[in-house]
Amino acid sequence: MQRDVSPIDNHITFTGAGEGQWRITSIASIAGETMPSSTHLKVGLKNVSENAHGAAFVLNGRTSNIRYTTRAELGDLQQKQSPLGRTGARSAALIPIKKSAQWWAMAQDERRAIFEEQSRHTSTGMDYLPQIARKLLHCRDLDEPFDFLTWFEFNPEHSHDFDRLLDRLRQTEEWKYVEREVDLRLTIA
Numbered sequence: 001m002q003r004d005v006s007p008i009d010n011h012i013t014f015t016g017a018g019e020g021q022w023r024i025t026s027i028a029s030i031a032g033e034t035m036p037s038s039t040h041l042k043v044g045l046k047n048v049s050e051n052a053h054g055a056a057f058v059l060n061g062r063t064s065n066i067r068y069t070t071r072a073e074l075g076d077l078q079q080k081q082s083p084l085g086r087t088g089a090r091s092a093a094l095i096p097i098k099k100s101a102q103w104w105a106m107a108q109d110e111r112r113a114i115f116e117e118q119s120r121h122t123s124t125g126m127d128y129l130p131q132i133a134r135k136l137l138h139c140r141d142l143d144e145p146f147d148f149l150t151w152f153e154f155n156p157e158h159s160h161d162f163d164r165l166l167d168r169l170r171q172t173e174e175w176k177y178v179e180r181e182v183d184l185r186l187t188i189a
């Protein structure tokens with residue numbers, strides 16, 4: 001995230017461009033179509049984002065209310081999680097995700113059961129806090145190509161931990177409903 005973005009600002013634009021505060025080190029398709037390559041990523045508020053003319057890609061997302069987290073889980077997360085923008089967190093990942101029509105056709109309780117009771121998304125993720133800082137942005141209702149933009153920041157020495165977390169999550173029942181996923185890795189420019 002842009003280091004001067006306030007936590008109350010909720011509509012974020014990610015722009016793939018020739019310059020920006022993050023340098024893109026890799027773009028890999030995990031499922032479905034990949035994204036255009038670009039050297040840098042700009043992260044900013046939508047209303048102040050610079051002219052996207054000539055950008056390789058522009059992705060928008062906004063923060064939203066929680067869907068699946070219980071009160072007890074929320075308490076645990078708040079106690080353990082770390083903020084974005086930490087000094088040593090010079091590595092980042094932007095992972096846009098789209099889930100299938102089958103996922104969205106289910107009821108909330110069915111999705112929660114797959115997300116946590118079967119796949120242990122939150123409890124697995126908790127193993128990687130506070131080293132990995134995260135931000136979840138929603139874009140399913142914004143007429144965007146993805147449903148979610150997930151953002152992570154960590155000290156480069158925790159890259160392997162982050163990869164291990166991804167391995168674990170990608171083997172779960174929840175990930176059977178992921179139809180498009182692109183994994184962008186970044187380092188502070």
Ligand code: HEM
Pocket residue numbers: 065066067068069077095097099121122124125126128129132133134136148150165166169
């Ligand atoms: C760093 C540790 C992680 C923790 C603690 C964590 C925790 C959570 C929690 C609590 C939610 C539910 C929010 C709600 O109630 O609506 C969530 C949603 C989500 N997370 Fe994670 N997560 C982590 C890592 C990841 C990673 C690495 C990815 C992507 C590769 C990811 C992708 C998502 C997505 C796409 C959702 C939205 C799911 C949906 O609404 O269908 N998370 N995460």
